[in-house]
Amino acid sequence: MSRDFEVDLIVVGSGAAGLATAITAKKRGLDVVVLEKEPVFGGTTALSGGVLWIPMGPHGRKQNPADTREAVRRYMMEETGSFYDEAAVDAFLDNGPKMVEFFERETEMKFVPTLYPDYHPDVPGGVAIGRSILAAPYDIRGLGKDMPRLKPPLKTITFIGMMFNSSNADLKHFFNATKSLTSFIYVAKRLVTHLKELALYRRGINVTSGNALAARLAKSALDLNIPILTSTPAQKILIEGDKAVGVMAAGVGGAQRITARHGVVLACGGFPQDVKRIAKAYPHLARGGEHLSPTPVSNTGDGTNMAEAVGAVVDIRFKDSAAWMPVSRVDYGGGEIGVFPHLLDRYKPGIIGVLKNGKRFTNESNSYHDVGAAMIRACEGQKDTAMWLVCDKTTLAKYGIGFVKPAPMPIGKFLRNGYLIKGNTLAELAKNAGIDPAGLEKTVKDYNVGAIKGQDPAFGRGTTAFNRYLADPENQPNPCVAPVQNGPFFAVKVIMGDLGTFDGIQTSVVGEVLKRDGSAIEGLYAVGNDRASIMGGNYPGAGITHGPNMTFGYVTGNHIADKAGKQTGVKA
Numbered sequence: 001m002s003r004d005f006e007v008d009l010i011v012v013g014s015g016a017a018g019l020a021t022a023i024t025a026k027k028r029g030l031d032v033v034v035l036e037k038e039p040v041f042g043g044t045t046a047l048s049g050g051v052l053w054i055p056m057g058p059h060g061r062k063q064n065p066a067d068t069r070e071a072v073r074r075y076m077m078e079e080t081g082s083f084y085d086e087a088a089v090d091a092f093l094d095n096g097p098k099m100v101e102f103f104e105r106e107t108e109m110k111f112v113p114t115l116y117p118d119y120h121p122d123v124p125g126g127v128a129i130g131r132s133i134l135a136a137p138y139d140i141r142g143l144g145k146d147m148p149r150l151k152p153p154l155k156t157i158t159f160i161g162m163m164f165n166s167s168n169a170d171l172k173h174f175f176n177a178t179k180s181l182t183s184f185i186y187v188a189k190r191l192v193t194h195l196k197e198l199a200l201y202r203r204g205i206n207v208t209s210g211n212a213l214a215a216r217l218a219k220s221a222l223d224l225n226i227p228i229l230t231s232t233p234a235q236k237i238l239i240e241g242d243k244a245v246g247v248m249a250a251g252v253g254g255a256q257r258i259t260a261r262h263g264v265v266l267a268c269g270g271f272p273q274d275v276k277r278i279a280k281a282y283p284h285l286a287r288g289g290e291h292l293s294p295t296p297v298s299n300t301g302d303g304t305n306m307a308e309a310v311g312a313v314v315d316i317r318f319k320d321s322a323a324w325m326p327v328s329r330v331d332y333g334g335g336e337i338g339v340f341p342h343l344l345d346r347y348k349p350g351i352i353g354v355l356k357n358g359k360r361f362t363n364e365s366n367s368y369h370d371v372g373a374a375m376i377r378a379c380e381g382q383k384d385t386a387m388w389l390v391c392d393k394t395t396l397a398k399y400g401i402g403f404v405k406p407a408p409m410p411i412g413k414f415l416r417n418g419y420l421i422k423g424n425t426l427a428e429l430a431k432n433a434g435i436d437p438a439g440l441e442k443t444v445k446d447y448n449v450g451a452i453k454g455q456d457p458a459f460g461r462g463t464t465a466f467n468r469y470l471a472d473p474e475n476q477p478n479p480c481v482a483p484v485q486n487g488p489f490f491a492v493k494v495i496m497g498d499l500g501t502f503d504g505i506q507t508s509v510v511g512e513v514l515k516r517d518g519s520a521i522e523g524l525y526a527v528g529n530d531r532a533s534i535m536g537g538n539y540p541g542a543g544i545t546h547g548p549n550m551t552f553g554y555v556t557g558n559h560i561a562d563k564a565g566k567q568t569g570v571k572a
Contacts, residue, residue: 324372358439
């Protein structure tokens with residue numbers, strides 16, 4: 001493309017929301033370009049779980065035909081509270097299934113059903129199955145010459161770069177590789193295949209989860225001849241009169257003026273790495289605590305800052321302004337630091353979470369967001385917002401903990417670099433970790449009384465379908481509960497992180513960016529995490545980010561095309 005150029009629509013950001021918007025608009029006949037700040041495309045999406053929450057979608061209807069619109073609306077009312085937006089919810093429920101059908105019919109996008117329950121299945125309107133779908137695995141050789149431009153998955157949740165299928169069955173084989181011949185053969189085949197891929201391509205080519213979602217969407221966009229201009233950060237929204245007419249971008253060869261006949265869509269992924277904004281939005285940071293986000297370090301709030309500069313409203317309204325994720329700091333050596341999201345270990349029997357006083361404070365098998373919110377509240381008034389996941393040698397060998405893998409993988413380097421803390425007794429562990437020894441000993445003693453019988457009277461662990469979903473079904477009578485009793489004992493310090501922000505730019509239902517007086521800035525739109533979440537700061541189920549983000553990207557793309565008067569015959 002020439003240095004300065006004009007298109008129908010500019011989309012800023014190459015995550016799921018931005019690409020969904022771009023693809024929809026292109027299919028409707030608009031000339032679209034996607035600008036990406038990083039040298040790779042995929043954004044936070046490429047690092048994510050790749051799950052979409054789409055109630056009553058084509059896959060969910062087969063799993064749970066009894067689900068109803070009334071039940072979903074009731075659930076969202078319960079979950080969003082005072083932030084319930086009836087018009088936005090209705091648009092989401094109307095268009096979510098249409099979006100899935102459109103992308104599966106018209107693009108490389110394929111989804112598969114999951115067995116995820118809603119995160120709060122016992123809340124009125126919640127269900128045990130049928131609302132969460134997943135991007136199907138993808139062979140990224142389909143991207144051709146653009147394969148190197150796909151953002152790699154999060155290093156801390158791969159094994160030598162190999163991604164796991166998002167299913168308990170896949171992980172179960174890895175946990176049982178030393179105990180079962182079937183599992184050993186399965187793991188051996190996976191490893192041999194992956195090592196071949198590394199030798200040939202220097203990365204795994206069979207990707208899953210968010211990497212598959214990003215790859216499939218990028219493939220779809222590139223097949224439609226939508227340019228994805230990487231290393232091209234947008235820096236300023238161009239306004240003429242009261243209308244957004246383009247952006248100034250910093251291209252590879254210097255500044256570029258890119259104008260748009262029908263609009264600019266901000267899809268920059270929110271503001272999880274915007275130091276100034278999160279210092280005000282995150283309560284644990286406001287009181288001096290630590291925060292470590294696994295989101296891309298480049299995700300510094302460009303969309304929210306550019307929108308605010310032209311009069312948009314970007315208020316911090318939600319009690320929980322981000323999708324909280326308990327994380328731990330991984331030292332790779334040589335100054336390289338990784339972020340490990342504690343997605344699975346907390347659900348496993350024999351692992352408990354305690355505060356500095358040695359006390360448990362929540363049901364460890366609740367969702368990451370719920371555990372994170374509980375941790376923030378429990379540490380109110382303290383500078384340090386942290387918990388320690390604690391287990392004994394039996395549990396460590398069986399499941400691992402944090403970035404430490406199960407037996408027979410060695411643990412020595414983690415003990416040496418301080419990631420894994422050890423004590424021959426609970427008192428010694430507490431001393432080494434900086435936890436109150438008496439508090440930890442009493443907590444474990446009280447917990448074990450019920451745990452031996454598979455019970456958790458203090459917090460009801462294992463009492464919901466979601467608690468049990470990611471636990472160990474072979475551990476009976478409660479897949480989430482086992483005692484902590486066989487020394488030596490181990491701990492990993494966990495601090496607060498996030499998967500992305502919930503607060504964001506105020507928009508209309510179709511994504512028009514709004515001013516303080518409620519009027520729209522003509523030609524300017526926001527989608528994805530740049531747009532304030534429909535969930536109001538809560539986290540009701542697996543995929544409540546990607547599901548609404550792709551749905552409203554689809555809505556916004558169609559709205560812009562309708563406004564431009566484009567009719568192509570493609571059924572959207």
